[in-house]
Amino acid sequence: MLQVLLWERAKEPFAGCWSLPGGYLAPREKLEESIRRHLAAKVDVRELSHLEQLETLSDPDRHPDEWQLVTAYLGLVPTDVDPAVPADTAWHALETLPTMAFDHERIALAGRERLRAKLSYTNLGFALAPATFTMAELRDLYAAALGHDVSATNLKRVLLRRGVLEPIGDHRPPGPSGGRPAELYRFRTRSIAITDQFAVLRPPA
Amino acid sequence: MLQVLLWERAKEPFAGCWSLPGGYLAPREKLEESIRRHLAAKVDVRELSHLEQLETLSDPDRHPDEWQLVTAYLGLVPTDVDPAVPADTAWHALETLPTMAFDHERIALAGRERLRAKLSYTNLGFALAPATFTMAELRDLYAAALGHDVSATNLKRVLLRRGVLEPIGDHRPPGPSGGRPAELYRFRTRSIAITDQFAVLRPPA
DNA sequence: TCAAAAGTGTTTATAATACACCCATGG
DNA sequence: CCATGGGTGTATTATAAACACTTTTGA
Numbered sequence: 001m002l003q004v005l006l007w008e009r010a011k012e013p014f015a016g017c018w019s020l021p022g023g024y025l026a027p028r029e030k031l032e033e034s035i036r037r038h039l040a041a042k043v044d045v046r047e048l049s050h051l052e053q054l055e056t057l058s059d060p061d062r063h064p065d066e067w068q069l070v071t072a073y074l075g076l077v078p079t080d081v082d083p084a085v086p087a088d089t090a091w092h093a094l095e096t097l098p099t100m101a102f103d104h105e106r107i108a109l110a111g112r113e114r115l116r117a118k119l120s121y122t123n124l125g126f127a128l129a130p131a132t133f134t135m136a137e138l139r140d141l142y143a144a145a146l147g148h149d150v151s152a153t154n155l156k157r158v159l160l161r162r163g164v165l166e167p168i169g170d171h172r173p174p175g176p177s178g179g180r181p182a183e184l185y186r187f188r189t190r191s192i193a194i195t196d197q198f199a200v201l202r203p204p205a
Numbered sequence: 206m207l208q209v210l211l212w213e214r215a216k217e218p219f220a221g222c223w224s225l226p227g228g229y230l231a232p233r234e235k236l237e238e239s240i241r242r243h244l245a246a247k248v249d250v251r252e253l254s255h256l257e258q259l260e261t262l263s264d265p266d267r268h269p270d271e272w273q274l275v276t277a278y279l280g281l282v283p284t285d286v287d288p289a290v291p292a293d294t295a296w297h298a299l300e301t302l303p304t305m306a307f308d309h310e311r312i313a314l315a316g317r318e319r320l321r322a323k324l325s326y327t328n329l330g331f332a333l334a335p336a337t338f339t340m341a342e343l344r345d346l347y348a349a350a351l352g353h354d355v356s357a358t359n360l361k362r363v364l365l366r367r368g369v370l371e372p373i374g375d376h377r378p379p380g381p382s383g384g385r386p387a388e389l390y391r392f393r394t395r396s397i398a399i400t401d402q403f404a405v406l407r408p409p410a
Numbered sequence: 411t412c413a414a415a416a417g418t419g420t421t422t423a424t425a426a427t428a429c430a431c432c433c434a435t436g437g
Numbered sequence: 438c439c440a441t442g443g444g445t446g447t448a449t450t451a452t453a454a455a456c457a458c459t460t461t462t463g464a
Binding site for chain 4 (some may be wrong): 151153154157158161173174175176177178179180181
């Protein structure tokens with residue numbers, strides 16, 4: 001299940017609504033540095049496995065009081081890290097978002113779309129997966145992110161053929177109900193790379 | 206041949222260098238409106254067949270004098286419109302860019318990459334093509350934009366199967382050296398649409 | 411020895427490229 | 438009637454989904 005980290009606004013505007021973590025840009029600060037600074041300070045998230053810019057929104061009516069531009073980013077953390085978050089902050093399933101402040105619902109959904117698209121033509125799964133995992137675990141992760149069933153069999157073959165995954169040579173013992181021990185895999189690189197560049201209209205051989 | 210519209214800076218910083226058309230955002234103005242306003246005012250381009258946001262750049266050193274953020278857009282015009290441009294403005298081939306101001310070379314190349322990527326999974330060709338065209342003309346256009354040879358035969362089949370193109374039922378008479386008259390085609394819709402959404406990891410049937 | 415979980419092999423579907431061949435025109 | 442440019446049909450290739458079957462474990 002994909003989740004977003006939100007915090008509940010105490011003050012107007014949109015008091016009681018939930019908003020994406022973020023804040024103002026400091027003078028001469030880079031946008032990416034600003035995001036990392038606010039995530040560390042406000043919600044105590046210090047380690048992102050991936051961060052990329054989504055879009056800059058400029059509608060003058062997006063904030064009721066002041067003229068405010070926002071640059072939205074998509075930041076990802078692996079499923080196995082559960083950063084301790086402050087009291088006014090909570091993870092919410094993307095399928096059941098609460099009432100959100102400003103245009104933050106649109107931003108959150110745009111982030112999901114970006115993630116979904118990139119899962120299919122890049123190695124971006126690394127950003128959600130723990131360091132090592134079984135194919136069944138990775139299958140569940142992709143299924144949750146994509147919102148539809150994924151076959152572990154085919155997922156494995158696609159990612160192995162592309163050289164995205166590699167087996168680490170170790171196995172995970174089966175659970176109490178038995179079963180064959182699962183091979184453990186890892187992502188070959190943990191930074192984003194396009195793995196399926198020329199889907200169509202590729203240059204002649 | 207892909208071309209960018211550039212204007213030559215008269216004043217410092219970067220006097221004599223070429224820069225992308227653009228300008229400051231007015232209070233409470235939307236970014237997209239601002240782009241259109243500056244294009245109309247400075248380079249007399251009023252009709253864009255497509256406009257999309259690329260990226261917001263925030264490096265504090267990108268401008269030598271002041272702290273300046275820029276949001277870059279990709280704007281396209283069809284090959285058959287040749288807007289009259291002012292004296293200090295000229296179209297430049299993307300392969301042989303002159304010395305450019307600020308980070309504008311990076312932005313121009315990012316725009317080309319965006320265009321190339323989207324040509325293969327959307328109908329974005331409409332933004333570069335005239336209202337009607339032969340497959341040979343469209344082939345040349347795709348080849349110029351993609352930077353590699355494209356087969357008219359296969360391009361036609363790909364775009365027809367996807368329902369992107371349709372024949373208009375008319376033909377273009379052959380040139381002085383003879384040849385079979387070419388069928389004329391048009392893009393079925395002239396606004397962007399994804400035509401090849403689930404290249405891989407598509408949901409089960 | 412059976413159920414459960416994981417992995418492999420094979421078939422099928424689809425979509426794109428490559429290429430040979432056929433069609434329509436002007437000189 | 439031939440050169441030129443355009444179009445169609447077919448083979449090949451590539452990639453991924455679907456599915457049956459095999460392997461390895463715990464009870």
